Amino acid sequence: MKRIITATVQDRAGVLNRVTGLLQRRQFNIESISVGPTETEGVSRMTLVVEIEDEQRLEQVTKQLNKQIDVLKVSDITDKAVVVRELALIKVASSSQLRSEINGIIDPFRAIVIDVSKESLAIQITGKPEKIDALLELLRPFGIKEIARTGLTALLRGHQPQVNELTHHTLLK
């Protein structure tokens, strides 16, 4: 199962290496990882998407992460009400004749063209990973030259539903 795990960490040298090294050593597969500063100075936040076999392994991964001295807090937010976003930059092969057709495809996704050259277009899209996957599928026939994805980042929603409603809000499972 795919889980979204966030970790707030002290912004010290080697902390990213600690976290990824730990996951590698304990044989957890990281699908994506994004890191950046938070509202508190000196504290960074990592958002990890990890592929995990079962509950027992999930418990291990959070415990092992928590054990790191520089890790402040670890949360598995998969089953919480969250907003999830990822940004992707996609370079598509495109002659001038195809531009309007591509524009027609990306419009409903609220993606934008950020670079144009004779043979290609660069497109920027933000959204849930599934939305990005869907756009990529549609663009594939044109010939995708390059993709750069940031990996997912997430925030808890301001309002959390009651426990009995939680499963409805699961984003990844």
Place this chain on the structure above:
Amino acid sequence: MKVEAKKLEVQTSTEPKTGADLLIDLLKKEGVETLFGYPGGAVLPIYDAIYRAQGTIEHILFRHEQGMIHAAEGYARVTGKPGVVIATSGPGATNLVTGITDAMMDSLPLVIFTGQVARSVIGTDAFQEADVMAITTPITKHNYQVQSIEDLPRIVKEAFHIASTGRPGPVLVDVPKDISAGFLTAEPEEASIDLPGYQPTTKPNPLQIKKLADSISKAIKPVILSGAGVLHGKASAELTALAEKHQIPVVTTLLGLGTFPADHPLSLGMGGMHGTYAANMAIYECDLLINFGARFDDRLTGNLKHFAPFAKVAHIDIDPAEIGKNVPTSLPIVSDTKEALTELLGQDIESPNSAQWLEKLGQNKQEYPLWYKHDPNGMCPQWVIEAVHKVTNGDAIVATDVGQHQMWAAQYYTFKEPHRWITSGGLGTMGFGFPAAIGAQIAEPDSTVVAIVGDGGFQMTLQELSIVYERNLPVKIIIVNNGALGMVRQWQELLHGNRISESILHSQPNFVKLAESYSIRGYQVNNQEELITILPEVFAHNGPVLVDARVLQQEKVFPMIAPGKGIHEMIGVKP
């Protein structure tokens, strides 16, 4: 000439303090009395500071970094205090790697200072540069690279705090040469610990204690498993009190030997791969398994499918990540073992009705004791351990390497007290025993310390014979010499179709002459009479002694749980 000398004196007294001077001050403030060290280019400023400290802090110069870190481990095991290690950059640091990993696996507190090249050349493959931070990140509890002199007081304080609290472990501090050689601009302020991400839980949840108390009173076949966490918590007395109060039998792990007196009627001995039949069957059949500070290592559990299959498992551990890691646990209690045991002793628990259970376990002990058969062709290694036990009255500190002799020492040296048994459990490091014994002897100069080692392992770190001679440390070295890497040979014989592949040591040094070349007394013994004759003088001698005890090569460690088998599927339980 006279004028010049005077000028020089003035210069040294006004010279500002270096980072290295500050480091030595900070170590003294932490109560460090002994440094286990080896100098080199990147730590020259630190050694200069040690020189200037004029013997106010003792430094012991080992002959190899691996030897010194194992000695620091032995010191830590006996005292419970962090062993402090200093090594230079590059090869000095990489030679420590085995010892650091060993300490990590067996939760031993160490604070390790490694030199590093100056910050201006870090990353340029400078002379004796190694990426020690990356190398040691997965094998330390935490590590630091000092980036400014001002950070030193906080880092040293945090390093000692992290190493010795919670679940102890090694902490490494990498000190670039320009930091140790750099001058202080002002006397640094008192540092405080800033570790918001490190707050170990030491007190148990009262609700969970109540639940455990309830489980104890309802159990019919309860068993206590006592691990190294009881050593770290200094909770042997409490554990013994709980076992006696409620008549609960006790199994100890390899590292937990001595946490419960092995000669106690409630003791079932050691569990696991070479544990006793009574201990392993008790774990298999019990209905309540109370684990105090053991991490359910695979050498204890055997095949997890058959480990305590009928039991409710309670696990008391200061490290939450150990609970539920290998064995599903229905009663998790994150706590220091002493705190949890004290709470339990304060509970009004109705003792379990375990009379029948105890009787059965007693029968198992009677019927399936540890065994070996004397052989007219030579000396049995098990007997050597028994003889050493007898002559030391079971009171010695015993350190071992890894392999057959380690298991025989665990089986036949009946430990009555905690902190007397030093062995490499988790990592299984050959070459650990002799230097670890040196560290123990440094910690306790007046205690009898025995290094029970194999002929293979001893040859990995024997260069430290220099130290025992130089410091007249009366370590007694017993080489259980079977001319083979015995445990490898045993597995090849039993599990690999008797194909004895590269596990016989065809040529050996003359160990007696070797000892003599270090000005140490040496004996070679080939049979029981010889050993009985010399042992009293060996232990009466106030200095180091080496005994090369030639034993039977074919002898195997039994009983045994073969790899992949369950804890109830032992072989060699009877002659």
